[in-house]
Amino acid sequence: MTDAPVEPVNETPGAVSCAWTVRDTPIGPLLLAATGEGLVNVVFHARGHVLDQALARLSGRFEDTSPLDGAAPAETPPSSPAAHLDSVGRELTGYFDGAAVPFTVPLDWSLTGGFHERVLRELAESVPYGTTVGYQDLAVRVGEPGAARAVGVAMGANPLPVVVPCHRVLESSGGIGGFGGGLETKRTLLTLEGVLPEPLF
Structure with a gap:
């Protein structure tokens, strides 16, 4: 069995804003982070040092990383980090309620490659x-x-x-x-x- 070659992750352009929130779920708190491109990160057990480390990684990767407090305003552009966090929040609620439907929130793949x-x-x-x-x-x-x-x-x-x-x-x-x-x-x-x-x- 051979391993595929290791390739670098995508480079994220400078000045990319990232918003985040922590959502309580049946599997514990999840850190959800998004850019204008889409959902960029989900982190399990998002409390204490796990949360601190995850936020430090995001801050090192994106120009501006800030918490999202409350729901996004109605006039929020659909391609904004806040809109993507709202979208994945609704979809996660449905998922944990047993909705057998795919996630449709746009994804930002810049943390992999x-x-x-x-x-x-x-x-x-x-x-x-x-x-x-x-x-x-x-x-x-x-x-x-x-x-x-x-x-x-x-x-x-x-x-x-x-x-x-x-x-x-x-x-x-x-x-x-x-x-x-x-x-x-x-x-x-x-x-x-x-x-x-x-x-x-």
């Missing part, structure tokens, strides 16, 4: 709600059949979890595999989507 971005785009476009894919299968889909291990690395580096559903990627043996948000979070998401049975107690 190269092979990782190819794999994540394929995942977002071709593995719908309630389905799963193996690391090897995903490697084949992007034309790198020897890169199953590199697919696993790409899942671990996913800047947009939940929305780009790395929780739907399983081991070829059917094992649950790893997950950046923790295995309990992965099980919760797969149970929500009906892939795993509800726990008995």
Whole structure:
């Protein structure tokens, strides 16, 4: 099994504004960050030092990073960070309420690139709600059949979890595999989507 070559992430032009908010969900607080291009980052367990580290990374990447307090005003342009955060907030509410529909919020892929971005785009476009894919299968889909291990690395580096559903990627043996948000979070998401049975107690 070979690894795909490591490629640099996309370069983000200077003076890009990024807005963020923290949203409480059934899997804990999520940091949601967006630029005018779209949703750019989702971070699990967004409290304390995890939140501080995530915000420091965003501040190092974008010219202006600021919190969004409350809902975006009605006159907010549809391509603004605030509008994208409003959109993903509504879609996450529906998702956790059991709506089996795809996320439609625009995505900003600037925190990934190269092979990782190819794999994540394929995942977002071709593995719908309630389905799963193996690391090897995903490697084949992007034309790198020897890169199953590199697919696993790409899942671990996913800047947009939940929305780009790395929780739907399983081991070829059917094992649950790893997950950046923790295995309990992965099980919760797969149970929500009906892939795993509800726990008995």
